[in-house]
Amino acid sequence: MIDIAGEYRLSLPAWIEEELADVPAVVPGREDRMRLVHRLADRTWREGDGGPFAALVAEEDTGRIVSVGVNVVLASDVSSAHAEVLALALAQTAIGGWDLGAEGLPSHELVVNWRPCVQCYGAALWSGVRGLVVAGAGPELEQLTTFDEGPLPDDWAEQFEARGIKVTGDVLRDEAIAVFRGYREAIDAGKVTVYNARGGSD
Template identity: 40%
Template sequence: MKLPEVVIRLPEWVGPWIERSPKTFPAIEDRMGFVVELSRQNIRRQTGGPFAAAVFDMNGGLIAPGVNTVITSNCSILHAEIMAIALAQQTLERYDISDGGKFSFELIASTEPCAMCFGAIPWSGIRILVCGARSADAEAIGFDEGPKPSGWVAALKNRGIEVKRNVMRDAAALVLKEYAASGGQIYNPGSTT
C-alpha cells in the first residue's frame, strides 16, 4: 500500500513578504495588523481562504505565521490557526509551546476560531488568543464555524487561556467581504446533507 504524506507548508510568497515586514510587533494592533494583511495577501495571491493567524512571543516576536490553504492543499485540516500552531511547535521543538506553563505565547487569529481550531488551542500550549473578526462576520459571507460550544470563550478561560475579541474587527472583516465580493469559494462540506 502506498502511504501518502501531507506537508504543512506556507505558500512561497510568505517568506519574502515576512522579510519585508517589521522584526517585532510591540502593540497588539501591530500584531493583528500583520495578521489581517497576511489574510488579505492570501486571497489576493489566490493561495487559500480569507483567514490568517500567527503565534507571537511575549516580546511581540513572530514565531510562526499560518494561512488557510484548505483548497490549495486539498486538506480540510489546514486552517490558518492549525498551520500557525503546528509550525510554531516545529520551530520551538515542543508540542506544548508553553513548556509546562513556563512561557506565554499568543495566537492572533484574523477571525474567531471554528470548532476544530477552538478544540486545538488547549493542546497547543497557547496562553492568549486574540481574535479580529467575529464568527458572525465569517458566517455573514457563508462560512460555517462548525459545532463550537456557545460558551467557547469561557471554556478557554477555564483552562487558563485568556481571550481578547474584536481587536481591529472592522479591518479583519473587510478582508472577508473582499473575498466574497471577488467570488472566492465558500467551501463548506460539513453543512451539505
C-alpha cells in the same frame, strides 16, 4: 499490500517570504500584530491558496513573532490546512516541542483574524498557548464568507479562560470585516472557490 499515502505535508506559500520581508522579528503592539494577520489573510485568498484567514503565534510579553500561518486548503488539497493549524504547528516545530506552554518557555499567544472554527478551537485549546487574540466573534464571518464554522459552543471563550487561556476580542474588528467583504465580492463575481463542510445530508 494496501496502497496508501504514507505522509502529507503542509507548507506556507512561497509569497510569505516576500510579504514578511519588511516585518521586524519583534512586533510589540497587539494591534500591529493583528494588522499583519489581516494583511496575510487578504493576500492568501487573493493568491488562490484558501479562505481569507491568517494567524500568528507570538511571545506575549516581547511581541517576538514565532510563526505565521495562512489558510492553504486549496493549495494543499487538505481540508484541515487552516491558518491556526499551520501557525501552531510551525510554532511547536520552532520550539522543538508540542506544548507551547511548557515550563521554562515564555507565554505564547495566538492571534487570529476571527474566532476559531470548531476544528481550530480544539487545536488552540490543546496547543499550550496562554492567550488567544481575535478580531471578532460574531456572525459576520459566516454571513459574508458563507463558510460553515461548525457547532462551536456558546461558551467557547469561557472554555478557553477555564483552561488558563486569556481571550482578547475585538482587536481591529472593522479591518477583519473589510477583508471578508472583499472576499464576498469575489464570491459574488465567481472568482473564488468556496470550500465548505456540508451543512446537511444531500
